Amino acid sequence: xxxxxxxxxxxxxxxxxxxxxxxxxxxxxxxxxxxxxxxxxxxxxxxxxxxxxxxxxxxxxxxxxxxxxxxxxxxxxxxxxxxxxxxxxxxxxxxxxxxxxxxxxxxxxxxxxxxxxxxxxxxxxxxxxxxxxxxxxxxxxxxxxxxxxxxxxxxxxxxxxxxxxxxxxxxxxxxxxxxxxxxxx
Numbered sequence: 001x002x003x004x005x006x007x008x009x010x011x012x013x014x015x016x017x018x019x020x021x022x023x024x025x026x027x028x029x030x031x032x033x034x035x036x037x038x039x040x041x042x043x044x045x046x047x048x049x050x051x052x053x054x055x056x057x058x059x060x061x062x063x064x065x066x067x068x069x070x071x072x073x074x075x076x077x078x079x080x081x082x083x084x085x086x087x088x089x090x091x092x093x094x095x096x097x098x099x100x101x102x103x104x105x106x107x108x109x110x111x112x113x114x115x116x117x118x119x120x121x122x123x124x125x126x127x128x129x130x131x132x133x134x135x136x137x138x139x140x141x142x143x144x145x146x147x148x149x150x151x152x153x154x155x156x157x158x159x160x161x162x163x164x165x166x167x168x169x170x171x172x173x174x175x176x177x178x179x180x181x182x183x184x185x
């Protein structure tokens with residue numbers, strides 16, 4: 001009879017560190033413990049666009065991005081985290097800074113739904129473009145169209161602000177179209 005590793009993990013409560021199907025805020029020690037997993041999830045989520053510029057290695061989780069808050073969830077039978085939402089405290093509230101998932105449809109769905117719920121709550125916002133913008137808009141996340149609010153959040157980074165809330169921004173010397181979603185303070 002072969003040893004069933006998945007069954008062992010599922011039935012061994014000592015290995016269960018995170019509650020199933022529940023978002024958990026990690027403290028600094030837990031963030032350090034899971035830094036490799038967090039990086040892998042972020043790297044997976046951003047692979048199609050060449051990666052996330054702020055996360056180039058696992059050391060960025062506790063190093064350059066160590067001021068971020070990490071919320072994780074475990075949704076399947078194994079004890080590994082399956083998705084992460086990263087945010088940072090800013091003057092305008094909590095800025096969603098990154099996300100990650102294991103590339104499974106349930107993990108992707110949990111991540112997007114978590115972000116959409118957060119962005120419908122005052123004090124949360126995100127700067128986005130592309131496919132994620134379209135997905136969040138389809139989920140009913142509000143667009144920030146007030147020019148003064150955009151300038152308050154983005155400062156001089158946002159130029160040529162349009163009536164629909166979109167604006168131009170330079171990232172690493174490249175002109176990019178962005179939009180703010182959510183409800184910044």
